[in-house]
Amino acid sequence: MKKILLEMKNITKKFPGVVALDNVNFQVTESEIHCLVGENGAGKSTLMKVLSGVYPHGSYEGEIIIDGESQEFSNINESKKTGIAIIYQELALIPEMTVYENIFLGHEITNGISVDWNETIKRAEKVLKKVCLQVNPADKIKELGVGKQQLVEIAKALSMDVKLLLLDEPTSALSEDDSENLLGLLRELKKQGVTCVLISHKLSEVIKIADTVTVLRDGETVGSLSAEKGEITENTLVKLMVGREINDIYPKRKVKKGKDIVFEVKDWNVYDPSRGKQILSDINFNVRKGEIVGFSGLMGSGRTELALSLFGNPGRSRVSGDMYIDGEKNNFSHPENAIKEGLAYVSEDRKGNGLILIQDVKQNITLANLREIAKRGVVDNNAEIKIANEYKTSLAIKTPSIEQKVLYLSGGNQQKVSLAKWLFVKPDILILDEPTRGIDVGAKYEIHSIMNELVEQGMSIIMISSELPEILGMSDRIYVLSAGKISGELSVEEANQEKIMHLATN
Amino acid sequence: MSFINNLKKVLRQNIREYGMFIALFLIMLIFTIATDGIFISSRNISNLLNQTGYIAVLAVGMTLVIIIGQIDLSVGFLAGFLGAVAAIAMVSWKLPVIVVIPLVMGFGAIAGVLTGLPVAKLGIPSFVASLAGWLIYRGALQMVTLKTGTIIIPNDAFNAIGNGYIPDIPGLDFLPGAHKLTLLLGIIAIALFIFNEIRSRRKKKEYKFDILPVDMFIFQVMFVSLLIFGITWILAGYNGLSWTVVIMLIVTAAYHYLSSETVLGRYIYAVGGNPEAAELSGINVEKIILIVFGSMGMLAALSGMLFASRLQSATTTAGQLFELDAIAAAYVGGVSAAGGVGKVTGSIIGALVMTSLTSGMNLMGIGISSQYIVRGAVLALAVIFDVATRTRGK
Known part of the structure; x- marks a missing residue:
C-alpha cells in the first residue's frame, strides 16, 4: 500500500449565491500521476486554489492533510514552503528575463547581500537537465517557444524541492509534439518520485497518462477511477463528467457541401x-x-x-x-x-x-x-x-x-x-x-x-x-x-x- | 418597509456610481457646518462653480483619454498657450471674439491630433509623447508672452465668458433678489428630465425589460429633480447662471451623450477595454486615438480661453499644473487607470470634489500646505474606494 501524500476532506467553498465546492474529497497517493477532470465550472480550479492557499484557511470548510499533517495555508507562499507548486495555464514567466533568472525568481541564491549568478546558472543547468530541456540558460524566455517555456516553468517548480506538482491544463497551448514531450517528462518525474496532479480537458491525454482520475461535476466529486483496475475509458469519463452519455462529440451533418x-x-x-x-x-x-x-x-x-x-x-x-x-x-x-x-x-x-x-x-x-x-x-x-x-x-x-x-x-x-x-x-x-x-x-x-x-x-x-x-x-x-x-x-x-x-x- | 428594502438594494447595487455623489454631499455638508453656512451661500457656490469651469472642461477630455488607456500631460500648457494665442488674436490681429473662439479651438484640435499621431501610428507611449508637448507648449507660451509679459485683454464680450452671467428676463418684479431666467431654466431642465425618464421607462416596459419598482422610480426622479431645483435656487440667489457654468453644462452634456449613447462612444470604451479585440472587431483603433486626442486638444483650448477670460489677461504661467488637476479629478471621479472604465459625469463630480475642498478649506482659513495634503489624501481614498468596490465582483 502506497502512502497518501495529499488528502482534502469534505471541502466546501461558497461564493455569494453559488456553492463552488460541495463536500469534495480528493486523495493523491505518493508518486502517482493523478488527473482531475470535469466540465468548466465544475470546481477544478477552485479546488486547486483552496489547496494552494489562494483562498486562505477560514474562507472554506474542510481539512487539508499533507504527509499526515493538517495544513492551514493563509497564502500561496505557505503552500509553496510545504512543497506544492502550481503551473497555471497562463505562464507566469517574464519574457524579457533569461531562463535562469526566471527559474530562480522569488527564491534567488544569494551570498548574503548580492545574487550569486554563477551558482544560479550552475543550478539552473542542473534543473534544466532534469526536465530534459536543452537550452542555454542565458537565453531570454521570449526567444523560446511555448512548449519550452512550459518546461522552464516546471524546472522552476523543481528548483524549489517540490513534493506535489499541480499542472492546470499544461498542454492546451501546445502542439501534439510538445504535448507528447511534456507527458513523457511527467512519466520521467514520476520515476524520480514527484507526484503530479494534472487538470486536463483532453481525455485522450488523460487516458494515456493517468494512474488515477478524479471527476468533479457541479462542485461535487462524482467518481474516482484507477488505471490499474482498467476503469479509465473515454466513455466512463464523459459519462461521469456530463452526467449523461454523449456518444459522438462530432455530430453528423445532414447536408452535403455545395459546389460553388x-x-x-x-x-x-x-x-x-x-x-x-x-x-x-x-x-x-x-x-x-x-x-x-x-x-x-x-x-x-x-x-x-x-x-x-x-x-x-x-x-x-x-x-x-x-x-x-x-x-x-x-x-x-x-x-x-x-x-x-x-x-x-x-x-x-x-x-x-x-x-x-x-x-x-x-x-x-x-x-x-x-x-x-x-x-x-x-x-x-x-x-x-x-x-x-x-x-x-x-x-x-x-x-x-x-x-x-x-x-x-x-x-x-x-x-x-x-x-x-x-x-x-x-x-x-x-x-x-x-x-x-x-x-x-x-x-x-x-x-x-x-x-x-x-x-x-x-x-x-x-x-x-x-x-x-x-x-x-x-x-x-x-x-x-x-x-x-x-x-x-x-x-x-x-x-x-x-x-x-x-x-x-x- | 419594502420601500426601505428597495432603497437599500438599489444603493448597494450602485454603490460605485453613487459613491462619488455621496462623498461630494458629505464634503459640502461638513464645510457648511464648519463655516456656519457660508460655504452653501449663493455667492460661494456660484464662485466655486466658476472656479471649477476650466478644470472641469479639461477633466471631461481627460476622461476619454484615460478611458482609451492613455494620458495627456501637455494639455495644461497647451491651454495656457492657446489662451495667449486667443489674447493675441484679439489684441494684435484685431479679430472679433466670434471668430477667435472657434479658430483657437481648431488650433487646439490640431495640437491634440499632433500629440496623438506618434501614439496612434508608432505606438509611442502617450506619457512620453505628451511630455514632449508639455515642454514645447511651455516654451511656446513663454515665447509669445516674452516681449509683452502679461497680455491684458480689453474685450468685454470675451471677458464675460469667465466673469459674466446670463441676462435676466426684464420687467418681472416677483421674487426680488432671485434670478428669474435661471429659475425658469432650472424648471425646464427638471421637466425635460422627468419627461425623458418616463419615456425611457415606458419604452423598456414595451420591450419587457427589467425596470425599477415604481416607488424607487418616483423616489429617484424626485431626488434628482429636487437636486436640480436646489442648485438653481442657490444660483438664482446670486446673479444666476454664469456663462462658465453654461459652457460646463453644455460640454458635460455633449460628452456624456457621446460617450454613453453613440457608436463612437462605444468604440472608445472598446479600444480602452482591449485594443486588440477592438481592432479585430473592425474598429479603426488609430482613428479613435486621434479623435480622442483631438477632442482633448480642443477642450484644452476652451479651458485656456475660460481661464484667460477669468483673469481678463493671458499670463506667462497660465495653465501650469492644470493637467494634473484634471487627471486627479478624473481619478477621483472613478475613471480607471487601467483603461476602459469611467464616466464623464464622474469626472465632473471629481472636479467639484476637488474645488469644494479648496474652497471650503479657504473659508476655514486652513493653510495652503495643509490643503495640498488633504486633497492628496482624498485622491488616495477615492481611488482605494474605487478599486475596493470594483474587485468585490459579482
Whole structure:
C-alpha cells in the first residue's frame, strides 16, 4: 500500500449565491500521476486554489492533510514552503528575463547581500537537465517557444524541492509534439518520485497518462477511477463528467457541401517585418459554399497568421497575393473591410484579442456590428438588449444576465459569446481559430452542433484546430500547413491522424 | 418597509456610481457646518462653480483619454498657450471674439491630433509623447508672452465668458433678489428630465425589460429633480447662471451623450477595454486615438480661453499644473487607470470634489500646505474606494 501524500476532506467553498465546492474529497497517493477532470465550472480550479492557499484557511470548510499533517495555508507562499507548486495555464514567466533568472525568481541564491549568478546558472543547468530541456540558460524566455517555456516553468517548480506538482491544463497551448514531450517528462518525474496532479480537458491525454482520475461535476466529486483496475475509458469519463452519455462529440451533418467556390486564395505570401521572417509562402486554397475546411498543422506553422493576414491584416505584415470572394477580387486594408465583405474571425485567444473582458455580454456581442443597431451614430440600447437575449437563448449561453461582465463567465460560455459576436455580423465565411480550445466536452459538442447548423444554412467555415480528432470529425476537406506552406490537401475520407501528422512534420 | 428594502438594494447595487455623489454631499455638508453656512451661500457656490469651469472642461477630455488607456500631460500648457494665442488674436490681429473662439479651438484640435499621431501610428507611449508637448507648449507660451509679459485683454464680450452671467428676463418684479431666467431654466431642465425618464421607462416596459419598482422610480426622479431645483435656487440667489457654468453644462452634456449613447462612444470604451479585440472587431483603433486626442486638444483650448477670460489677461504661467488637476479629478471621479472604465459625469463630480475642498478649506482659513495634503489624501481614498468596490465582483 502506497502512502497518501495529499488528502482534502469534505471541502466546501461558497461564493455569494453559488456553492463552488460541495463536500469534495480528493486523495493523491505518493508518486502517482493523478488527473482531475470535469466540465468548466465544475470546481477544478477552485479546488486547486483552496489547496494552494489562494483562498486562505477560514474562507472554506474542510481539512487539508499533507504527509499526515493538517495544513492551514493563509497564502500561496505557505503552500509553496510545504512543497506544492502550481503551473497555471497562463505562464507566469517574464519574457524579457533569461531562463535562469526566471527559474530562480522569488527564491534567488544569494551570498548574503548580492545574487550569486554563477551558482544560479550552475543550478539552473542542473534543473534544466532534469526536465530534459536543452537550452542555454542565458537565453531570454521570449526567444523560446511555448512548449519550452512550459518546461522552464516546471524546472522552476523543481528548483524549489517540490513534493506535489499541480499542472492546470499544461498542454492546451501546445502542439501534439510538445504535448507528447511534456507527458513523457511527467512519466520521467514520476520515476524520480514527484507526484503530479494534472487538470486536463483532453481525455485522450488523460487516458494515456493517468494512474488515477478524479471527476468533479457541479462542485461535487462524482467518481474516482484507477488505471490499474482498467476503469479509465473515454466513455466512463464523459459519462461521469456530463452526467449523461454523449456518444459522438462530432455530430453528423445532414447536408452535403455545395459546389460553388465562395472563397479562394492564390499565391498568398506573408512577411512579418517585426520578426524579419517569411511567415507564409505560396498559399493556394479554396472554400466551397456550405463547407467546413479544416486547417491543421503544428504550433508555429502559420495557421493563425494566415487567418489574420486574410482578415484585414491587423498585424501589419507585408502581404502579397490574390483573394477572391464569390469570384471577385478583394483586398482588405483593415478588419473593418473584411467584415463588410462577409468575413468573420473568431480568435483563438478569446481573452487576449477576442473579447473585452471588462465589458458585459451584450456589449461584446454587438461590438463588431454596432452600426446595425444604431441610427445616425446613436446606439439603440433596447434593440441591443433584445439581440443579446436572442443569442443568449439560441446559443444557450449560461449567464445570470446579459449585463454580466464576460470576465466572470466560464471558458465555454466566453467562447459562445465570442461566437455570438461574430454570428451577429452575419458572415458568409466564418473563420474559427481553435473553436473549442480549453473548453469542456459538453460545450464542445454544443459548439460543433452550432457549426453544423451554420453550414446547413449555407455559411462556409474555415476551421483551424490543433486537435486532430476535431479536424477529422468536423471537416469536409483538410489542408495541412507545415512551416508556412501548404504541405497537403486531404478529403475527409482519405485523411487519418498518421497522414496529417506526416504532412505536418514534412 | 419594502420601500426601505428597495432603497437599500438599489444603493448597494450602485454603490460605485453613487459613491462619488455621496462623498461630494458629505464634503459640502461638513464645510457648511464648519463655516456656519457660508460655504452653501449663493455667492460661494456660484464662485466655486466658476472656479471649477476650466478644470472641469479639461477633466471631461481627460476622461476619454484615460478611458482609451492613455494620458495627456501637455494639455495644461497647451491651454495656457492657446489662451495667449486667443489674447493675441484679439489684441494684435484685431479679430472679433466670434471668430477667435472657434479658430483657437481648431488650433487646439490640431495640437491634440499632433500629440496623438506618434501614439496612434508608432505606438509611442502617450506619457512620453505628451511630455514632449508639455515642454514645447511651455516654451511656446513663454515665447509669445516674452516681449509683452502679461497680455491684458480689453474685450468685454470675451471677458464675460469667465466673469459674466446670463441676462435676466426684464420687467418681472416677483421674487426680488432671485434670478428669474435661471429659475425658469432650472424648471425646464427638471421637466425635460422627468419627461425623458418616463419615456425611457415606458419604452423598456414595451420591450419587457427589467425596470425599477415604481416607488424607487418616483423616489429617484424626485431626488434628482429636487437636486436640480436646489442648485438653481442657490444660483438664482446670486446673479444666476454664469456663462462658465453654461459652457460646463453644455460640454458635460455633449460628452456624456457621446460617450454613453453613440457608436463612437462605444468604440472608445472598446479600444480602452482591449485594443486588440477592438481592432479585430473592425474598429479603426488609430482613428479613435486621434479623435480622442483631438477632442482633448480642443477642450484644452476652451479651458485656456475660460481661464484667460477669468483673469481678463493671458499670463506667462497660465495653465501650469492644470493637467494634473484634471487627471486627479478624473481619478477621483472613478475613471480607471487601467483603461476602459469611467464616466464623464464622474469626472465632473471629481472636479467639484476637488474645488469644494479648496474652497471650503479657504473659508476655514486652513493653510495652503495643509490643503495640498488633504486633497492628496482624498485622491488616495477615492481611488482605494474605487478599486475596493470594483474587485468585490459579482
